[in-house]
Amino acid sequence: MFQKTFTWLDERLGLKTIYATVLDRKVPKVNWWFTLGSASLFLFLLQGFTGIMLTVYYVPSPDHAYDSIQYIMTGVSYGWLIRGIHHWGSSLMVLIVFFHMLRTYFFGAYKYPREFTWVTGVFLLILTLGMGFTGYLLPWNQRAYWATTVATSIAGTVPFIGNFINEVLRGGMDLSAVTLARFFSVHIWWFPAIIAALIGVHLYMVIRLGISSVPKEDD
Amino acid sequence: MPKSPQMSRREFVGIVTAAVGSVMGALVGIPTIGYLIAPSLSKEAADAWIPAGPVESYPVGVPTLFNFNRTKVNGWEKTVNSYGVYILRNEDGTILALSNICTHLSCRVNWKTEENAYICPCHDAYFAIDGQIVSGPQPRPLNEYETKVEEDSLFIHYLGS
Numbered sequence: 001m002f003q004k005t006f007t008w009l010d011e012r013l014g015l016k017t018i019y020a021t022v023l024d025r026k027v028p029k030v031n032w033w034f035t036l037g038s039a040s041l042f043l044f045l046l047q048g049f050t051g052i053m054l055t056v057y058y059v060p061s062p063d064h065a066y067d068s069i070q071y072i073m074t075g076v077s078y079g080w081l082i083r084g085i086h087h088w089g090s091s092l093m094v095l096i097v098f099f100h101m102l103r104t105y106f107f108g109a110y111k112y113p114r115e116f117t118w119v120t121g122v123f124l125l126i127l128t129l130g131m132g133f134t135g136y137l138l139p140w141n142q143r144a145y146w147a148t149t150v151a152t153s154i155a156g157t158v159p160f161i162g163n164f165i166n167e168v169l170r171g172g173m174d175l176s177a178v179t180l181a182r183f184f185s186v187h188i189w190w191f192p193a194i195i196a197a198l199i200g201v202h203l204y205m206v207i208r209l210g211i212s213s214v215p216k217e218d219d
Numbered sequence: 220m221p222k223s224p225q226m227s228r229r230e231f232v233g234i235v236t237a238a239v240g241s242v243m244g245a246l247v248g249i250p251t252i253g254y255l256i257a258p259s260l261s262k263e264a265a266d267a268w269i270p271a272g273p274v275e276s277y278p279v280g281v282p283t284l285f286n287f288n289r290t291k292v293n294g295w296e297k298t299v300n301s302y303g304v305y306i307l308r309n310e311d312g313t314i315l316a317l318s319n320i321c322t323h324l325s326c327r328v329n330w331k332t333e334e335n336a337y338i339c340p341c342h343d344a345y346f347a348i349d350g351q352i353v354s355g356p357q358p359r360p361l362n363e364y365e366t367k368v369e370e371d372s373l374f375i376h377y378l379g380s
């Protein structure tokens with residue numbers, strides 16, 4: 001029965017081909033450093049899942065943001081767990097993505113024909129840091145408020161257009177309800193959507209080009 | 220390659236991946252169910268005796284509306300709900316306290332002396348002076364509040380909703 005259902009689906013969806021292309025592709029003999037990309041992907045999915053869960057109770061408004069998080073932490077079953085995973089997962093993701101970049105750099109995996117994979121990876125790293133930056137404001141506590149004040153002020157030191165950048169980031173002169181709302185929007189819609197799309201491109205090239213092997217002594 | 224009696228490396232990795240994945244999925248997934256349904260499970264005991272003033276202030280034989288507010292914490296916000304109770308003093312000294320919430324779809328009923336009935340403005344539900352159904356779409360008589368009188372003051376038993 002199961003076999004028949006599977007065959008029916010496979011005939012229409014090409015499941016076996018997908019499996020063979022994505023997971024059964026030939027890879028050189030590599031080491032544990034080559035698992036960092038998969039780890040990054042896993043963390044992205046985990047952050048996505050826990051993040052969606054947090055939006056069930058979180059309210060991106062100055063008069064309720066802090067209280068809604070207090071409610072998540074103390075009022076809802078396992079709220080501390082969901083938020084804890086999202087909180088620690090974000091730091092871990094930055095770390096893992098960074099190590100993934102270091103591995104690619106030191107093993108020379110960015111060279112021909114994988115330059116474009118590297119370029120998408122650079123954007124993915126920047127976006128990951130952007131997720132950390134925008135997510136940091138959302139708890140709307142003293143640390144979040146002042147960290148974002150400082151960071152947007154740093155952006156304001158850019159010559160000539162600094163003030164403009166600062167005001168675009170804050171949505172006005174001051175850090176306000178407008179800032180919180182746009183950071184929330186960027187954190188849950190813009191960046192995740194762009195990251196997901198770029199991961200698609202990144203993985204397409206990994207599958208298409210294969211992965212590089214560990215460099216030999218004479219490389 | 221001849222088939223080895225031992226498990227192949229590939230099989231082993233597959234089983235370990237499935238096992239670790241299931242454990243992690245369960246560790247995150249099962250608490251998530253609790254997380255999502257938690258607000259519907261927490262029932263705070265909120266019953267209270269609401270003071271409704273001296274019994275003498277309510278006329279005999281005519282339902283009189285008494286309003287009171289209750290503050291409730293819903294998640295991260297305090298909500299003040301207003302409740303209306305029609306209090307009827309009977310000639311024999313008994314007191315009937317009826318909720319003004321229509322049992323049809325929760326609109327508020329009004330006492331109309333000329334009609335001798337509680338009338339719901341939404342769908343024309345008519346209730347008799349004792350809260351029983353006269354006519355209309357309502358499934359039940361009006362809800363009744365328990366009352367008590369202490370030192371000539373009336374109290375209404377609010378049950379939390």
